[in-house]
Amino acid sequence: MLWDSGGTLVRLLRWAMAGAALVLLGLVATISAGCDGDGEPGAPGSPTDAEAAGAGGTTTPTDAASAATTTPTEGITPGGGAAGAACSLGPMAAFPTGRTSAGAITSEGRERTFQLYVPPSYDGTREIALVLNFHGLGSNGAEQQFYSGLVPVAEREGFLVVSPDGINRSWLLTPGVNDITFTRDLVAGIAEFACVDLDRVYATGISNGGFMSAALACFAGDLVAAVAPVAGMTAAGNLCGDPVPFIEFHGTDDRVVPYEPGIVAPTGGSFAGVPALMEAWAEFNGCEGEPREEPVGESVVFREYLGCKAPTGHYVVKGGGHTWPGAVAVDRLGVTTREISATEIAWAFFEANPRK
Numbered sequence: 001m002l003w004d005s006g007g008t009l010v011r012l013l014r015w016a017m018a019g020a021a022l023v024l025l026g027l028v029a030t031i032s033a034g035c036d037g038d039g040e041p042g043a044p045g046s047p048t049d050a051e052a053a054g055a056g057g058t059t060t061p062t063d064a065a066s067a068a069t070t071t072p073t074e075g076i077t078p079g080g081g082a083a084g085a086a087c088s089l090g091p092m093a094a095f096p097t098g099r100t101s102a103g104a105i106t107s108e109g110r111e112r113t114f115q116l117y118v119p120p121s122y123d124g125t126r127e128i129a130l131v132l133n134f135h136g137l138g139s140n141g142a143e144q145q146f147y148s149g150l151v152p153v154a155e156r157e158g159f160l161v162v163s164p165d166g167i168n169r170s171w172l173l174t175p176g177v178n179d180i181t182f183t184r185d186l187v188a189g190i191a192e193f194a195c196v197d198l199d200r201v202y203a204t205g206i207s208n209g210g211f212m213s214a215a216l217a218c219f220a221g222d223l224v225a226a227v228a229p230v231a232g233m234t235a236a237g238n239l240c241g242d243p244v245p246f247i248e249f250h251g252t253d254d255r256v257v258p259y260e261p262g263i264v265a266p267t268g269g270s271f272a273g274v275p276a277l278m279e280a281w282a283e284f285n286g287c288e289g290e291p292r293e294e295p296v297g298e299s300v301v302f303r304e305y306l307g308c309k310a311p312t313g314h315y316v317v318k319g320g321g322h323t324w325p326g327a328v329a330v331d332r333l334g335v336t337t338r339e340i341s342a343t344e345i346a347w348a349f350f351e352a353n354p355r356k
Helices: 008-032 141-147 150-157 179-193 208-219 274-284 342-352
Strands: 058-061 099-107 110-118 128-134 160-164 196-206 226-230 246-251 262-264 269-271 292-295 300-304 312-317
Touching: 099 179, 110 141, 110 150, 110 179, 128 141, 128 150, 128 179, 128 208, 128 342, 141 150, 141 160, 141 196, 150 160, 150 342, 160 179, 179 196, 179 208, 196 208, 196 342, 208 226, 208 246, 226 342, 246 274, 246 342, 274 312
Parallel strands: 128 160, 128 196, 196 226, 226 246, 246 312
Antiparallel strands: 058 099, 099 110, 110 160, 262 269, 292 300, 300 312
């Protein structure tokens, strides 16, 4: 059993994420050193009540140009429906198009902050997809917004990207903080300003953020239509809801969240390994038989599970480190492959898997 109701998930997350902290701080320093003056990054660098639901946060823009005059839109009921359905909210004064702006919501009595990118094509007349983009342990939303490379893809393809900030720069690890509820509040808050297509809300993230996006697939499958964690994930199990489209990217030489079963340094916590966790997701998503393997480069193999109720797959990066495929290389975290782009693949996967 990879998961039980007695706290296995919480222990697993704490072991893995505490082990990742020292290494990821190096990534944070690298990214932070390249931020420019207007707040746009210029260089790279368990839930306490996991089944709790509901939205009720209030949203406040913190962008300097609009914070003084803009208040949340009232009386808006976000709707799902067909991709690109008509909408009547109009342009967002609080979050200008073609740029990333800072914002904040109130969730569970706390102010929670985020970075929201709105593509130039958004005019408030059509529903738009939203990608939740979770940072790793010790990082923040601004750094992840840049490191993931999602903004250029969002500009080209026309979707929203929100990179929230975790309490204590972490996800799922702070006692008394329910990050699942926060994510629900965040989506609802953004939907007060933007025509969010609730059938096209997706999640990705790296390391601790990968754990977070996988946890959403389990505990908030009604919120996210598909997920694509990078270099970190939880297992699926008997506490999860319905099948959710799921792909994961992981390097075989990851020294932070190991690919094979082993110890997460430096805490000494046990880790089941990526193959076992992917098997758990394949079982949860109703897949049958052995996975099919397809080379997609000299060092990358796509392992596709078959006969699934929801598409399930895994990109094995041979020799890859604790890194985001296709992103800016950070040597201390190991090899970053250039053979694939996790960002491009994740978006193609999301686009193919709206909620049905």
